Amino acid sequence: MGIVVQKYGGSSVADADGIKRVAQRIVDAKRAGHDVVVVVSAMGDTTDELIDLAEQVSPLPAGRELDMLLTAGERISMALLAMAIGNLGQEAQSFTGSQAGVITDSVHGKAKIIDVTPGRIEKALAQGAVAIVAGFQGVSQDTKDITTLGRGGSDTTAVALAAAMDADVCEIYSDVDGVFTADPRIVPSARKRDRISYEEMLEMAASGAKILHLRCVEYARRYQMPIHVRSSFSKRTGTWIAEDAEVEQMEQAIIAGVAHDRSEAKITVVGVPDKVGEAARIFEALSEAGINLDMIVQNVSAAATNLTDISFTLPREDGQKAMAALAQLKDEVGYDSLLYDDRIGKVSLVGAGMRSHPGVTAKFFAALANAGVNIEMISTSEIRISVIVDESQVDDAVAATHTAFDLDSDEVEAVVYGGTGR
Amino acid sequence: MGIVVQKYGGSSVADADGIKRVAQRIVDAKRAGHDVVVVVSAMGDTTDELIDLAEQVSPLPAGRELDMLLTAGERISMALLAMAIGNLGQEAQSFTGSQAGVITDSVHGKAKIIDVTPGRIEKALAQGAVAIVAGFQGVSQDTKDITTLGRGGSDTTAVALAAAMDADVCEIYSDVDGVFTADPRIVPSARKRDRISYEEMLEMAASGAKILHLRCVEYARRYQMPIHVRSSFSKRTGTWIAEDAEVEQMEQAIIAGVAHDRSEAKITVVGVPDKVGEAARIFEALSEAGINLDMIVQNVSAAATNLTDISFTLPREDGQKAMAALAQLKDEVGYDSLLYDDRIGKVSLVGAGMRSHPGVTAKFFAALANAGVNIEMISTSEIRISVIVDESQVDDAVAATHTAFDLDSDEVEAVVYGGTGR
Numbered sequence: 001m002g003i004v005v006q007k008y009g010g011s012s013v014a015d016a017d018g019i020k021r022v023a024q025r026i027v028d029a030k031r032a033g034h035d036v037v038v039v040v041s042a043m044g045d046t047t048d049e050l051i052d053l054a055e056q057v058s059p060l061p062a063g064r065e066l067d068m069l070l071t072a073g074e075r076i077s078m079a080l081l082a083m084a085i086g087n088l089g090q091e092a093q094s095f096t097g098s099q100a101g102v103i104t105d106s107v108h109g110k111a112k113i114i115d116v117t118p119g120r121i122e123k124a125l126a127q128g129a130v131a132i133v134a135g136f137q138g139v140s141q142d143t144k145d146i147t148t149l150g151r152g153g154s155d156t157t158a159v160a161l162a163a164a165m166d167a168d169v170c171e172i173y174s175d176v177d178g179v180f181t182a183d184p185r186i187v188p189s190a191r192k193r194d195r196i197s198y199e200e201m202l203e204m205a206a207s208g209a210k211i212l213h214l215r216c217v218e219y220a221r222r223y224q225m226p227i228h229v230r231s232s233f234s235k236r237t238g239t240w241i242a243e244d245a246e247v248e249q250m251e252q253a254i255i256a257g258v259a260h261d262r263s264e265a266k267i268t269v270v271g272v273p274d275k276v277g278e279a280a281r282i283f284e285a286l287s288e289a290g291i292n293l294d295m296i297v298q299n300v301s302a303a304a305t306n307l308t309d310i311s312f313t314l315p316r317e318d319g320q321k322a323m324a325a326l327a328q329l330k331d332e333v334g335y336d337s338l339l340y341d342d343r344i345g346k347v348s349l350v351g352a353g354m355r356s357h358p359g360v361t362a363k364f365f366a367a368l369a370n371a372g373v374n375i376e377m378i379s380t381s382e383i384r385i386s387v388i389v390d391e392s393q394v395d396d397a398v399a400a401t402h403t404a405f406d407l408d409s410d411e412v413e414a415v416v417y418g419g420t421g422r
Numbered sequence: 423m424g425i426v427v428q429k430y431g432g433s434s435v436a437d438a439d440g441i442k443r444v445a446q447r448i449v450d451a452k453r454a455g456h457d458v459v460v461v462v463s464a465m466g467d468t469t470d471e472l473i474d475l476a477e478q479v480s481p482l483p484a485g486r487e488l489d490m491l492l493t494a495g496e497r498i499s500m501a502l503l504a505m506a507i508g509n510l511g512q513e514a515q516s517f518t519g520s521q522a523g524v525i526t527d528s529v530h531g532k533a534k535i536i537d538v539t540p541g542r543i544e545k546a547l548a549q550g551a552v553a554i555v556a557g558f559q560g561v562s563q564d565t566k567d568i569t570t571l572g573r574g575g576s577d578t579t580a581v582a583l584a585a586a587m588d589a590d591v592c593e594i595y596s597d598v599d600g601v602f603t604a605d606p607r608i609v610p611s612a613r614k615r616d617r618i619s620y621e622e623m624l625e626m627a628a629s630g631a632k633i634l635h636l637r638c639v640e641y642a643r644r645y646q647m648p649i650h651v652r653s654s655f656s657k658r659t660g661t662w663i664a665e666d667a668e669v670e671q672m673e674q675a676i677i678a679g680v681a682h683d684r685s686e687a688k689i690t691v692v693g694v695p696d697k698v699g700e701a702a703r704i705f706e707a708l709s710e711a712g713i714n715l716d717m718i719v720q721n722v723s724a725a726a727t728n729l730t731d732i733s734f735t736l737p738r739e740d741g742q743k744a745m746a747a748l749a750q751l752k753d754e755v756g757y758d759s760l761l762y763d764d765r766i767g768k769v770s771l772v773g774a775g776m777r778s779h780p781g782v783t784a785k786f787f788a789a790l791a792n793a794g795v796n797i798e799m800i801s802t803s804e805i806r807i808s809v810i811v812d813e814s815q816v817d818d819a820v821a822a823t824h825t826a827f828d829l830d831s832d833e834v835e836a837v838v839y840g841g842t843g844r
Contacts, residue, residue, distance in 0.1 A: 016478035056438035057502050058509035068516050069501035072494040079491035080479050087480035
């Protein structure tokens with residue numbers, strides 16, 4: 001049998017008991033004949049505690065030093081996990097991101113993986129040991145400084161290592177049983193998917209499903225590395241994320257699931273002169289401020305005034321920065337006013353099957369209308385339809401959509417659908 | 423001005439306030455024109471907390487993994503310290519032992535420094551930055567694994583870096599004002615020494631004075647690196663540890679100080695046949711068990727029986743192991759019985775001046791006799807006399823000796839004489 005890469009999140013190794021439980025799972029996989037590489041996050045709240053310490057000594061810590069600090073978290077969890085495995089009679093060796101050959105660029109706090117050179121990991125496996133690797137961290141190719149990968153970093157570490165080592169599968173363990181057709185906290189009848197395609201998972205992640213981070217799924221798709229998302233608290237099979245073709249052979253569902261996202265805000269620039277270049281000037285300014293926009297809508301301009309409104313959504317945390325950047329443009333662009341609304345939510349219907357089913361959009365909007373949900377903005381991709389609604393109507397919109405597309409299970413899953421850590 | 427290496431112990435950086443206070447001291451030194459390299463220990467109780475976690479997951483953790491775990495402690499303190507310095511407008515970069523070029527052998531938990539190659543530290547200094555280095559840790563030359571240096575490790579890191587970089591001085595900061603003529607908790611009138619020779623400091627450290635670890639002083643003497651022991655809580659000059667010649671030009675005291683040690687136990691092997699090789703067999707067995715003995719006394723054998731008693735002292739923590747090793751020898755050596763006593767203490771009088779003052783021993787014993795202290799064992803070196811007494815009489819013995827040699831100060835120092843961390 002080949003190499004299995006397993007990734008355990010912070011909630012799975014939150015305390016000594018959790019670490020011992022995970023150690024047993026790892027030893028089981030090793031004894032089943034696999035070569036096992038484990039990627040681990042920091043224990044429970046460790047990262048938050050370290051950030052709190054940093055804030056106590058400096059309001060704006062240097063990125064290099066913040067990365068040095070935060071990487072202590074995985075150092076602790078990986079060493080403890082290696083000890084716990086050793087205690088079960090199986091040799092284990094822990095490796096920092098740098099030791100594991102996770103080479104990144106030099107952007108502290110959100111470094112990108114450039115290369116993976118897992119020579120020491122391969123040596124450990126050849127010696128019969130389990131290799132434990134710190135997630136979320138690497139070493140800069142240029143400066144040799146320690147870097148962190150930012151959000152979704154540990155999942156990405158796992159997929160990158162799996163790809164570099166040509167593993168059979170990358171198993172991502174958390175406190176969730178897999179990918180569901182909707183958040184079971186909102187829709188108790190949501191069903192776990194057995195398989196989902198990379199493409200659908202990308203759209204789900206981009207639409208707010210917190211089970212896997214976008215960049216990790218992108219990485220897996222690029223290298224065609226199958227991901228198995230499952231719970232570290234049970235032995236059940238989770239959700240396999242794999243190539244479209246494989247998934248489509250298995251199941252022909254039109255809809256993969258309903259995702260939602262409450263992390264965005266909406267800005268409207270009112271009364272923009274409808275001239276060539278005005279809209280471009282606005283989006284240039286936002287881009288220079290380092291802000292990633294999500295949905296963008298421009299109304300047809302009113303014939304009488306030749307003015308138009310431009311609305312877009314963005315992460316709430318960037319709201320202030322965006323408003324400041326736009327305010328500076330007022331004289332240059334000559335718009336009327338700016339509107340800011342952070343009491344919105346996004347509801348998205350995702351499914352590769354909707355390509356060949358033209359009635360999906362109409363059915364979606366009808367379900368929302370029947371539930372009394374008002375649509376503020378619409379955006380579509382080939383396999384996704386997203387709408388912006390009032391934040392207070394997100395739950396109703398998700399439930400109504402789920403039911404309308406016959407996604408409800410007969411049984412109610414007893415599961416907590418939590419976010420993944422880093 | 424040249425390079426100054428400063429080492430701060432765990433009590434000096436126990437919390438955010440401590441870290442900020444230390445950061446200010448470092449910036450002051452930098453602004454005074456020095457190139458500053460700082461070696462830092464883990465914050466307060468961090469090491470104990472990590473050891474506690476390790477014990478929760480494994481009763482006997484692998485040395486490699488325990489070192490990986492414990493080195494997270496300095497990683498946290500050094501990054502926080504660098505941030506706090508940055509917050510004062512001075513650039514600072516933190517470096518792990520490995521990054522700082524602290525090359526060791528592969529003995530996990532008590533690695534020895536083989537070489538120091540501080541290229542990255544020199545580069546940071548050349549850029550005008552303060553370099554912060556994790557104490558207590560290095561990287562194995564052979565396996566490239568992370569190692570820890572064991573007790574006194576951070577002090578040794580500081581002295582080794584100072585020697586490798588040809589620093590002007592190695593300043594060791596703790597919560598103590600310097601080296602005292604006796605522990606001020608026992609002798610409130612103890613005086614701080616302004617200077618003390620390496621030789622005297624070595625004997626003081628070997629005799630139980632906790633202010634500096636033996637190996638750090640040995641390292642400093644080998645490289646003739648002056649050490650300045652001082653408090654991070656005050657601006658006062660502490661104690662300079664330097665070459666004998668320099669010290670003797672300054673002050674001609676007969677006695678450097680009175681040290682004591684409550685960490686030892688005494689074992690007596692009763693009725694050993696006084697034949698060639700019997701004693702050697704006993705000490706061989708103890709050496710094979712990895713036990714370091716301190717004082718050894720063999721009585722003249724009684725003429726009638728041709729049997730002798732052999733007594734020695736050793737660290738209490740090795741008592742059980744030593745008794746077990748000796749018990750296995752009973753038939754082979756044919757001794758009568760073993761006695762074990764861990765209610766002893768050692769009191770030592772240290773001073774280079776006693777070389778030329780033959781009356782010191784007599785005066786020491788007279789002082790002990792007047793104080794009603796019974797002497798159980800005696801051991802001497804050229805500049806030290808040590809006696810083993812009942813543990814309950816240690817304080818009386820120290821105080822009486824201190825007074826007899828006119829070491830008492832007119833003023834009582836308001837100081838807490840604590841142990842150093844790692």
